[in-house]
Amino acid sequence: MGGNISTLPAKSIQTSLREAQRIAEISSHDELRRQLLLVSSDHQRSATLPSACYADPALFRYDVETLFRQSWVGVGRADRWKSSGDFGTRNIGGVPVLFVRDQGGELRAFANSCRHRGSLLLDGEGNCKKIRCPFHCWTYDLAGRLVFAPRMEKVPDFDPAAHGLTEFRIGLRDGFAFVNLGTAAGGLDSWLGDFSSLHAPWGLTQWATARTREFEVRCNWKSYLEVFNEYYHLPYVHPASINRRYMQPDDADDVCGNFTTQFGATDGNAALLADAQKQALPGAGTLTGRERNGVRYTWVYPNMTFAASPDSLWMYEAYPLAPDRCCIVQTVCFPAETFSLNDFEARTRHYYDRIDAAIAEDIPFLERQQAGLSAFTRQGRFSPLEPSVAKFAHWYAGHLRMHLG
């Protein structure tokens, strides 16, 4: 039989292979569509997302090309880049992006890519007066204009004004910064819906960043965000550290906008470990009701999540690097008025201890979850303590189904 195949002209072998691949893709799309239909808006009846969404390279490409490059992506707190020239860098769906506060005080986002031959311009975080490419010294001002390009004066028709950095849309809301690499999505207002009104009690615009750090985790970016937004794992993953602080939470709120949020009352301060409860900082003066004794966990799709407690806000941005690897940026904020307390530094260390302890407990479980995924992983069901994970799953499945057509 092998002889028959080898006698086929090369062109028809290629045609047959393409056809076989096309049929395989269609049937796997049909199977994926069927699985996605099981993810419903009723979280009590919904299936979890298909395992392919966490492991399949084709769906990873969908995540980065569609969710990260064509919608609003949360990039942390705008005050991280306070002064003129403060900059930061991110990999957003495979696109290197830089953020910089310009001389007029405006936060801007640019492709972190030189207009000469594409070199990365800036690394990490820092402050600069100009953005200078290390390769051949093309230099841009903080508004992205090309202001110096050595030996280019005699190059015919070279117009420096046409070679500024590629700029992306930035939006600010309640102290958070968002970037949009695409042109199709609507404005940030319609993306966030009633996000601001739900978070109004915390007065988050007045909160300031005290600490940030960055690390990689060997799991899909969605898994990292999911574990932060569910109470189900607390007694098993955090039995001694934080589990006792959390009481039975409210159900997730019905919201309008691309986010999910869930408030839960706490017994004591959920941002501090048991032996540090006395180190609690004063709560935000804006809080009056139940929010003074609880935490609101919010996930702004696709990639930013935070916990707003009375006295602290801890948050994560997740950036996909591979189907089974993501980069996490952690930020911790406090109400601005707290920063002037004499013992602010000493007391905040207790908050960092709690946040770091919880994450150190979560990460091994996230990596085990990723390691357990295979083509034989069937869809599961959600517990009553995972409504925000279920809401995200429904949102994600709906977008993916639209994409598959």
Ligand code: FES
């Ligand atoms: S690649 Fe930046 S100056 Fe050449």
Ligand SMILES: [Fe+2]
């Ligand atoms: Fe956890």
